[in-house]
Amino acid sequence: MSNSGRFFDEVPDRRNTASLKWGKYAGKDVIPLWVADMDFRSAPEIVRAAVEAAEFGNYGYGKCPESLIEAVMLRLRRLYDWEIERHWLVWLPGMVCALNLACRTLEKESSQVFTHTPVYPPFLSAPGNFDLPCVRIPLQLRNDRFSFDFDALNELPTKPSDLFMLCNPHNPVGTAFTREELECFAAWVCERELLVCSDEIHCDLLLEPDLKHFPLASLSPEISERTITLMAPTKTFNLPGFGCSFAVISNGELRRKFKKAMAGIVPDPPAMGFGLADVAYRYGDPWLGDAIDYLRENRDFAFSELSRMKGLKPFSPSATYLLWIDARDLPVDSPCSFFEDAGVGLSDGKDFGTPGFLRMNLACSRELLAQALERMSSSLIDL
Ligand SMILES: Cc1ncc(COP(=O)(O)O)c(C=O)c1O
Structure with missing residues (x-):
């Protein structure tokens, strides 16, 4: 695996931080793949600038440079x-x-x-x-x-x-x-x-x-x-x-x-x-190029796994790190609640104006994505 691949594999542990994405399921064994933010570490140049700005110790009003x-x-x-x-x-x-x-x-x-x-x-x-x-x-x-x-x-x-x-x-x-x-x-x-x-x-x-x-x-x-x-x-x-x-x-x-x-x-x-x-x-562009390569591989991996799952029809995104899934063939009332119960937190299509669909956030480590897909696949066996 490339160095950049490893960089995106090794994500910060966001549990017990003030994270919207991870806080939603605090204390529950649910993998959060909903709101659109990334689990990755920011570009090293951005982290360095953030540390310098924090250490500067003055947090007054801003003006666009x-x-x-x-x-x-x-x-x-x-x-x-x-x-x-x-x-x-x-x-x-x-x-x-x-x-x-x-x-x-x-x-x-x-x-x-x-x-x-x-x-x-x-x-x-x-x-x-x-x-x-x-x-x-x-x-x-x-x-x-x-x-x-x-x-x-x-x-x-x-x-x-x-x-x-x-x-x-x-x-x-x-x-x-x-x-x-x-x-x-x-x-x-x-x-x-x-x-x-x-x-x-x-x-x-x-x-x-x-x-x-x-x-x-x-x-x-x-x-x-x-x-x-x-x-x-x-x-x-x-x-x-x-x-x-x-x-x-x-x-x-x-x-x-x-x-x-x-x-x-x-x-x-x-x-x-x-x-x-x-x-x-x-x-930030070198980091962005690597992030896009990683996201593309996550997309292809998730698309291929989801395509094999009974009752799901995924759509492969050409942009964004969000994957849209038609789950209307699943014999359940709410696909979103069903997968939440199975330990995967997705966005509910009804909030986007189309009930029965799901949105999956792909901007996480490959390991976490694999775990989420495994949970989804296992939960469908008994349906
Ligand atoms: C299309 C679109 N617009 C706006 C936003 C939210 O932007 P902000 O966090 O700056 O309010 C998002 C976040 O996912 C988005 O996907």
Whole structure:
């Protein structure tokens, strides 16, 4: 095994820490493969920076360092050929708050919010927080890949300024949308005069070397003017506990409204969040490359094991470290509770708008994954 493989095999013991993922099952023999954070140790450069910042001993308010702005601009240019201006950036302490902010920004202008199902649960709850109806459009499954259903979109009654909340790459189904698909979607958005909140938090987690991420807003000035793009180093480099994300909004009027929706409510990211985001973007890519190799092997291993299990139909993600499973053929009321009783804690598809499905987090050691898959397989024998 390679050194990098060993690095990801040897994870910190997160039991008895203030971990959301591991704390859910504290004192119980349940392997937590639910909420989307990684069990791995962070990149050595990030750990070093965190230790230095902790030892510095002053924990005052933060301000975005110039070097982080430059790192983001450079990264968007290098990876996506996307030229942005620095004043398009709006710093945020988290993405769930940003999804809600997008709805708050447009609560008076939009008559409704559209989103795909299944989808990361806050997409479904954010519109209702601002009394906006949420219209769910099922993703279309073709050749074991979920994507846009353009026939359904074309039949949809929309009004100008309605909001579409897009997840690209898609959590939970793991689709990295192609340039062609996104161009088609952008054309539809522009024709209907809609606005888009494009959550691209998983953009750096493409599991196939030949795949590329395309920020929706990078496709043309027209779609850019209609889009709030959300990105962050937090999923990529496993820094969600340090809350530092950003929106890219080229449309000055939309940006002004978005900032107004934040005013007095949304704090800046913490100083350490800014600092570690800066280090992650500047020095974290070698670690990320190794993490992706490890995640790809975890994905292939889990997919192959799950494919053999009676009543389960797994979908192999091309992006994200999340694996979506159709468990509707299992003769149980709640597949999620069934596997929890068998010692494996997965996310319940009903929270994503599709009961009977499950989501498995693959960002754990291979050993733990094997143990979880073994428990799942054994639990099915008596069914
Ligand atoms: C698509 C998507 N958006 C947002 C988030 C949450 O981001 P944050 O922790 O910054 O609120 C997640 C976390 O899994 C996610 O998958």
